[in-house]
Amino acid sequence: MVSPARAGESARHLRLPPAERAAVALLSRLLPAGFRARQRDEWTADLLSFTSGAGTRWRYLAGAAWTLPALRRAARRGGFADLSTVAPAPGVLASMAHLFLLGLGWPVVSWLIMVPVTYLAADIPGRLALTGGPVDPKSLWPTDGPLVVLLPLQLLLHLGASAVILGGPFLLGTFGASGLVSAVAQRRRSGRYRLVIAGVGLAFLALTVVAGLAWSYGAFYPDALGLDSGRTAAVLGAAAGILALAGRRLGARIRTALAALGVLAITVPFVHLTTTGAAMLNWYLD
Template structure:
């Protein structure tokens, strides 16, 4: 059996026991650092009255919940402590990293270019026969040709965002791969990533078959499900940083204008322009 930790020299046994108890309630990666801080403070108070040290330990106990939250968010120092993670944390990060590319691509490549360059106004002024090729709108027109490979990234992301099965697959593949690659910095739940990939592949195949056989709209249920899941995970996953949780909620809410655009005349004209 490992030998018991000896009491710190010059630290009273009762104080050492209290510090050990408090430290045991902290995450393992942060425990020794905080123990050393508490011990150092108590050593400087060695000649004070016992009531002063007791008040200090009571105050330290009150900080335990905030210290645990700080460590889980990686804000306890320059090197965030990697804590064991669960399925919810992994799924939330897959959703965040998977939705970021297609949603931002959709926003930049379709509505931002369509309304930013006044495509509806130019078509109205030019008459029904006026055709404005998307390839003649910045950045496809006005930047060097060798940048076409870069513009392909938002173009493909925008296409994926407009079709449910593609979006579901992109979220699973891109989000799962990015989360898995970052496992050294942030722990992941491998079972959750494997399940997300398999589930997304099967559901995408089913939705694709349904859209062909029955000619059913498949984007609406996918957008509703992904948006609701993103908002719920962003609001409840306490192990994520605050900015990551806010970004996940914003990405989930971004599904609303996408859904609206699919069912309006203006949105239909916008997608016809993009497809041309």
């Protein structure tokens, strides 16, 4: 049996125009189950109190949509229902940001450490002039005794830097690995949501494997040298910058990190076009 209070609330909700009632219902669905009814009734009461026309009510609904993340945080602090059952748009936006931060951040930072920083810090031009022979980048890393623990880090940095230099499907492979990591880490998301992210990651990794096999058998060459020297990284960096500018619902730290990453990624091919940058690239590839 429905209580008189609940019946009054339902009747009040039905007094809204159909479009506004549907909008309130949709916004309510994006909140935890234990929080929906109370917030729906509050929105309904506010809408019914407006007498200045439909435009004011729709502006109010737009503002209500903007406050959804804050309401979800308030619901979480209040101990309401499990938030993993809700998949609002900000979650998709956050997942995209995480994919860029890890999938592009890993290779670009690796390139920065392994190529320009190592080239300048180890005085590679001086070593080349002194020895007259090649200087293996791997020989610059200490691997004796307990420092052997640095080998996994060296491998990750080498793979990331190579992905930036080779570009194309090889750089997408880092996004594939990022997708798998995100699928494992986002435990509050629904199983279906995590499976989608993992599926995208596996698709990117499969594309990288196929491209690697085709290249190794001479089926194709990305260009005359077999690499794109950071052009793909620049394109993805521009996308990261756009996400930082457009993703206003992301946190300030994430947007700042995306913007910085975008600028760094865009500079990669331009560095390779300089005389010193070309020397760095040739040294690393040799």
